[in-house]
Amino acid sequence: MPVRPTAALTALLSAALAATALTACGSGSGSSPDTIKVSYKQSTDNSLKVMDTYLGDVKKQFEKRYPGKKVELVPIKAPDSEYYTKLQQMLRSPRTAPDLVYEDTFLINSDITSGYLKPLDPYLAKWPDWRQFIDTAKSAAKGQDGKTYGVPDGTDTRGLWFDKGVFRKAGLPADWQPKSWDDVLAAARTIKEKVPGVTPLNVYTGKPAGERSTMQGFEMLLYGTGDGSSDLLYDSTAKKWITAGRPFKDALSFVETVYKEKLGPDVADALDPNYATAVNGELLPQGKLGIDLDGSWLPQAWLPGSGHAWPEWSQKLGLAAMPTQHGQAPGKVSMSGGWTWAVPAKAGNPDLAFDFIKEMQTEANAKKWYIANSGISVRKDVADDPSYATAQPGIKFFTDLVASTHYRPAYPAYPKVSTAIQEAMEGVTTGDASVDKAASGYDDTLKDVTDGQVTRR
Amino acid sequence: MTSRQQGARALPRALTRPLTRVLPLTPALVLLLLFLAGPIAYCVYIAFTDLQLTGQAHSSFVGLANFRRAFRDEAFVNAVWLTLVFTVVSSLIGQNTLGLALAGLMRRASKPVRTLTGGIVVTAWVLPEVVAGFLLYAFFRREGTLNAILDWLHLPRQNWLFTLPILAVSFANVWRGTAFSMLVYSAALDEIPGEITEAAEVDGAGGWRRLWHVTLPMIRRSIATNLMLNTLQTLSVFGLIWVMTRGGPGDRSQTLPLFMYEQAFQNSMIGYGTAVALLLLLVGSLFSAVYLRLLKTEVQ
Numbered sequence: 001m002p003v004r005p006t007a008a009l010t011a012l013l014s015a016a017l018a019a020t021a022l023t024a025c026g027s028g029s030g031s032s033p034d035t036i037k038v039s040y041k042q043s044t045d046n047s048l049k050v051m052d053t054y055l056g057d058v059k060k061q062f063e064k065r066y067p068g069k070k071v072e073l074v075p076i077k078a079p080d081s082e083y084y085t086k087l088q089q090m091l092r093s094p095r096t097a098p099d100l101v102y103e104d105t106f107l108i109n110s111d112i113t114s115g116y117l118k119p120l121d122p123y124l125a126k127w128p129d130w131r132q133f134i135d136t137a138k139s140a141a142k143g144q145d146g147k148t149y150g151v152p153d154g155t156d157t158r159g160l161w162f163d164k165g166v167f168r169k170a171g172l173p174a175d176w177q178p179k180s181w182d183d184v185l186a187a188a189r190t191i192k193e194k195v196p197g198v199t200p201l202n203v204y205t206g207k208p209a210g211e212r213s214t215m216q217g218f219e220m221l222l223y224g225t226g227d228g229s230s231d232l233l234y235d236s237t238a239k240k241w242i243t244a245g246r247p248f249k250d251a252l253s254f255v256e257t258v259y260k261e262k263l264g265p266d267v268a269d270a271l272d273p274n275y276a277t278a279v280n281g282e283l284l285p286q287g288k289l290g291i292d293l294d295g296s297w298l299p300q301a302w303l304p305g306s307g308h309a310w311p312e313w314s315q316k317l318g319l320a321a322m323p324t325q326h327g328q329a330p331g332k333v334s335m336s337g338g339w340t341w342a343v344p345a346k347a348g349n350p351d352l353a354f355d356f357i358k359e360m361q362t363e364a365n366a367k368k369w370y371i372a373n374s375g376i377s378v379r380k381d382v383a384d385d386p387s388y389a390t391a392q393p394g395i396k397f398f399t400d401l402v403a404s405t406h407y408r409p410a411y412p413a414y415p416k417v418s419t420a421i422q423e424a425m426e427g428v429t430t431g432d433a434s435v436d437k438a439a440s441g442y443d444d445t446l447k448d449v450t451d452g453q454v455t456r457r
Numbered sequence: 458m459t460s461r462q463q464g465a466r467a468l469p470r471a472l473t474r475p476l477t478r479v480l481p482l483t484p485a486l487v488l489l490l491l492f493l494a495g496p497i498a499y500c501v502y503i504a505f506t507d508l509q510l511t512g513q514a515h516s517s518f519v520g521l522a523n524f525r526r527a528f529r530d531e532a533f534v535n536a537v538w539l540t541l542v543f544t545v546v547s548s549l550i551g552q553n554t555l556g557l558a559l560a561g562l563m564r565r566a567s568k569p570v571r572t573l574t575g576g577i578v579v580t581a582w583v584l585p586e587v588v589a590g591f592l593l594y595a596f597f598r599r600e601g602t603l604n605a606i607l608d609w610l611h612l613p614r615q616n617w618l619f620t621l622p623i624l625a626v627s628f629a630n631v632w633r634g635t636a637f638s639m640l641v642y643s644a645a646l647d648e649i650p651g652e653i654t655e656a657a658e659v660d661g662a663g664g665w666r667r668l669w670h671v672t673l674p675m676i677r678r679s680i681a682t683n684l685m686l687n688t689l690q691t692l693s694v695f696g697l698i699w700v701m702t703r704g705g706p707g708d709r710s711q712t713l714p715l716f717m718y719e720q721a722f723q724n725s726m727i728g729y730g731t732a733v734a735l736l737l738l739l740v741g742s743l744f745s746a747v748y749l750r751l752l753k754t755e756v757q
Contacts, residue, residue, distance in 0.1 A: 085722055088511045110512035110725070208705045268599060268619035271706035412512030416724050426707055449724075 035070040036352045037098040039090065041083045042075035050372050057368075062359045069352060074098055091116040097346035099353040103150055105140045105337050106211065110412045112143040118343045119147035123354045129361055129379075137378035140407045141340045144239070150340030151357050153366070154375030157334040157401040158216055160184070160320040161284070161292040163198075167318070170194040170290070177320045180327040181221075181254055184291070188263040191290040199283065200263045201291045205255055206426035208273040213425055214418040215335050215408065216294055221251035223406045224324040224333035233417065234409030240455040241417060241446055244424075244439035250325060252435045256428040267430055284317065285310045293322065296398035300374045314393035321401060334405040338378070376402060416449035504732040510725035523732035533733065535708055536716035540692065540740065543627050543712050548691035551631035553684060556638020560646055561672075563639075575639075582636035590700030593629040594618070597701070622702045622710035629697055634690065638683050645679035646672070681752040688744045692737065713737045 038059075040051060052075065059071040076086055084107055090096045091111065103111060111117055124130045130138075133152065141150030164174050170191045178184045188200035204217040222232050225247035232247050234240070244252075258264040269275055280301045283289040285308060302310035321332035341357050343350045359365065367382045369375065371391040376398050377383040389396045408414060424442040427433030433441065447454050504523060508516040527533045559578065563571045581589065596602045597618045604614045617625040649672065657671045673680070695714040698704060704711030704719070711719070713733065721730025 085510060088725075107511060113513060114509075114511045115514050116511070206705070207707065208703050266599075268616045268706075271619065272598070273703040273705065274594075412509075419719075419724065423707075430706070432707075 032070075033349060034068055035072055036100060036349050036356055037072045037074050038100045038353075038356065039074045039076060039087065039098040040102040041080075042077040054369055054372055058356070058360050058365060061365075062356055065359065066352075066355065071356065080104070088114070088116065091344050091346065094346040094348075097344040097348075099343065099347040099349045100356055101342055101344055103141075103340050103342045105150075105152070105340060105407065106410050106414070108141055108150055108340060108342065109143060109410050109414070111342075112145075112149050113412050115345055117149045118345045118347065118350055119143075119145075119149055120151070120343065120354065121147050124148060124151075127358060129358070129363075132363075132379045132381050134378050134380060134402065136336070136402070136405060136407060137338070140336075140338065140410075141342070144411065150342035151361065152338055152340045152378050153360065154370050154373070155336045155338035155378050155402065155405075156296045157336055157376055157398045157405050158220055158293070158295050159322055159334060159398065159401060161294055161298065162187075162318045162320060163284070163287055163290055164316060164318050165287050166191060166195050166198050166290045174318060176318060178323050179331075180323050181224075181325050183323065185254075185257060185263065188258070188291060189261070192261075192263055195290070197288070199265050199289050201258060201293075202265055202270075202279060202283075202289055203255060203258050203293050204270075204276070205259070205264075205422075205429045206271045207419065207422045208271050209276060210422065211418055212276060213422045215337065217255065218251055218421050218425055219335050219406070219408065220293060220322050220333060221254050221325075222247055223335065224322060225250055227328060228324070228330045228333065228404065228406075231406075231409055234411065235455050235457070236409070238455050240453045241413065241450045242457050243443045243446060243454050245457050248442070249435050249439050252424060252428050252438055255425050256435055259429045260431065270429060271426070281308045285313070287316070296376055296394070296401075297374055299392065299394060319394055319397045321404075330404050332401070332404050334401040336376075336402070336405040336407055338375075378402070413450045413453075417446060420445035420449065500731050501735065503728055504735050506728045507726075508728040508731075510722070510727050512725060516728070519728070523729045524736070526729060527733060527736060532708055532711070532716060536711050536713045537736075537740070539623055539708075539710065540712040540737075542623055543630070543694075543710075544688055544691050544744070546624070547627035547630035548634070548687040549684065551627065552634045552638045552687050552691075553680075555631060555635045556683070557642045559635065559639045560642035561668075563643065564646060578636040578639055581633050584633070586633070586694075586696035587700055589629070589633045590697045593625075593632065593697075594701045597625050597629075618702055619706055622706065626698045626701055626710050629701060630691060630694055633697065634687065637690075638687060641679055641683045642676065645676040649675050677752065681748050685745055685748050688748075689741050692741050692744070713740070 038055065040055065042052065043050070052073075055073055059073060062071055063069060076083055078086060084104065087101060087103075088111065090098065091101070091114075103117075108117070130151075137152045137155060138148065140152055140155075142148050160178070162176060167174060167176060167187075170187075171194065172187055172190060176187065178187065184201070191198060191200040204213045206213055209217075219233075226232055231242075233242055235242055242248075259267055259270070264270060265275070269278070272278075279289065279292060279294070280298060284292060284298075285302070299313060301308065302313050304311060322334065324331060324333055341360065343353045347353055360369070361379075363379070363381055366377070366379055367385060367388050370377050370382060370388060374392060374395075376395070377388060382388050383399050383402075389399065420442050423445065424433075424438040427438040427441065428435055443454070505518060505520060506516050507513070507519045507522070559574065563574060566574070584592070594601075599614075599616050599619075603617070607614055617628075653671060653675070654667065657667050662670065693714055694712070695718065698710055698712060698715055699718075702710045704715040708716075714737065717730050717733045717737065720726050720733060
């Protein structure tokens with residue numbers, strides 16, 4: 001009977017498989033009280049080991065200071081959006097939840113609402129260093145319940161990068177500092193006229209560039225329309241999203257002008273999902289872009305060994321703050337994001353996890369981290385340290401912008417609101433929609449994605 | 458009473474034999490139920506909830522709300538329309554016809570030509586989807602190969618990825634997927650007995666008439682199978698479009714899989730995304746039903 005052995009084998013194999021599969025599901029990681037698990041985002045670029053090196057270093061210090069305690073680093077190697085997804089899945093269950101996670105301020109409020117994170121207020125109250133953090137950064141990880149859920153480890157700011165060579169050819173000053181939107185547009189028009197073959201001004205727009213369009217593009221304009229004191233997207237007292245009013249339309253008009261007058265990149269290029277790579281890797285280094293409204297992290301791409309090393313960028317490029325609409329106070333505007341360290345609600349060792357945050361945030365460690373990752377300090381003591389300010393060209397410029405920066409209302413609906421903004425921008429960029437039509441389209445989408453939680457200003 | 462004895466013995470045997478045969482399969486069956494049917498059932502369940510990946514404390518059962526939302530959503534309707542265009546252009550017309558033409562032409566070609574063409578076509582098929590996507594992105598982009606060729610021919614430049622993105626990605630899918638049809642049709646054409654073709658030729662049938670009245674009816678089963686497999690595969694194309702256009706500009710190349718991804722993972726609306734996935738499944742079964750029906754009428 002030749003069938004029997006095979007059947008028996010199949011049965012055996014299936015049973016074994018089932019057993020392994022089932023036990024693999026069932027065996028909990030079971031946090032030991034002396035070990036903390038630290039999850040963080042590992043760069044998808046194998047040559048970038050900044051975070052791994054830094055965390056390895058802090059782990060060593062921590063294990064020395066707390067004898068008998070162990071730190072287990074759990075890197076997640078993924079692009080941003082997949083990292084969020086993976087993390088959120090881990091946070092759902094006590095079996096998979098790490099003790100400490102690296103959270104983007106973009107989504108932290110979403111995760112707070114989901115009940116994934118633990119409020120840190122009792123720990124922060126007893127931690128003297130917390131007073132060193134600037135107020136805007138403290139609010140970045142605050143939930144709608146007023147509690148704080150994360151410790152920021154730096155931030156970023158945004159401004160205008162300009163090509164000094166292009167400016168010389170156009171007869172514009174090398175120490176350019178526009179006072180209003182009109183000044184920015186005027187400079188772009190001059191470049192268009194005097195330096196053919198160069199894109200005068202890049203403002204990211206449309207859905208392909210994603211959050212880059214919203215934050216570096218639209219919000220840098222929108223938050224410059226007021227006096228900088230109130231949020232223009234979200235009314236935090238009424239807990240409602242603000243529909244498109246005059247400020248919103250003014251910001252859209254700016255985008256429309258840039259693309260209608262052909263001051264920006266060719267529309268097809270601007271809507272190419274890979275355009276940002278071209279800006280960092282080709283256009284700026286080759287002197288083909290006059291002005292770029294962009295973030296403080298650009299030099300990271302030009303570090304030696306990064307593929308397009310460009311050490312002389314600081315001689316070729318100038319930096320200017322983005323002005324407010326009419327030059328009204330406070331005169332300049334910036335947007336900030338950044339990442340925070342947070343403790344999951346289902347963490348096994350929250351106390352020890354917070355001790356690890358403290359170790360990462362000793363003044364010396366914080367400074368080391370900011371310098372290593374081209375980050376902008378959110379601590380007053382580090383920002384005042386001359387060795388930090390001179391560590392890289394541009395670092396002082398972008399750190400000074402922190403005083404006039406804004407954080408996004410990163411509440412749960414924000415990612416959807418952001419997409420609605422990108423759609424409105426895209427409409428005026430391609431010329432498919434007028435400013436008014438794009439704005440009313442935004443209102444409709446806003447009502448839909450926030451379940452009608454909107455208010456008119 | 459031998460016959461009764463036999464009958465008495467035969468009855469339990471008829472029961473025990475299937476049982477002993479089924480028993481070893483049980484673990485596999487359990488595994489299948491657990492890891493295949495389980496997730497599918499869970500998906501169907503989620504499609505009726507407002508589950509989000511993040512941003513909500515509790516999810517609840519919302520009945521048909523996700524489906525109603527989809528049909529009210531302009532972006533969804535747009536995605537369905539683009540999915541149909543993409544499927545008809547790239548699979549039904551492109552891959553299918555081109556595959557048949559290549560298979561037919563290659564039968565007459567010399568061996569070196571056949572090997573070379575076959576090699577090239579199959580290479581396009583073997584390439585990972587993402588790699589193929591990057592290759593075709595480089596071909597279509599404004600500074601890409603296509604425009605270099607047009608320049609050289611003194612023809613006006615085009616920017617397909619921007620002006621007609623759905624056609625560009627359809628072409629990419631034809632480029633990538635034709636090999637499959639070609640292989641299916643080569644095999645089918647080999648099955649046609651030579652004497653039938655000769656007989657038709659003797660009767661004075663020209664090339665087109667032979668194709669229409671002899672070849673196509675003889676390979677109609679392969680046509681149906683090929684159409685069905687092609688269509689189902691094309692309906693689920695994601696990586697190729699994602700790499701080339703991300704569904705843009707705007708949502709002018711956002712087919713259903715990309716729309717689903719955007720809703721589920723970028724807007725974290727897992728419930729809604731899953732509902733869209735079920736609707737995609739529905740579109741797939743509609744196509745299959747049409748093919749089966751066509752096949753049936755041809756047989757009659």
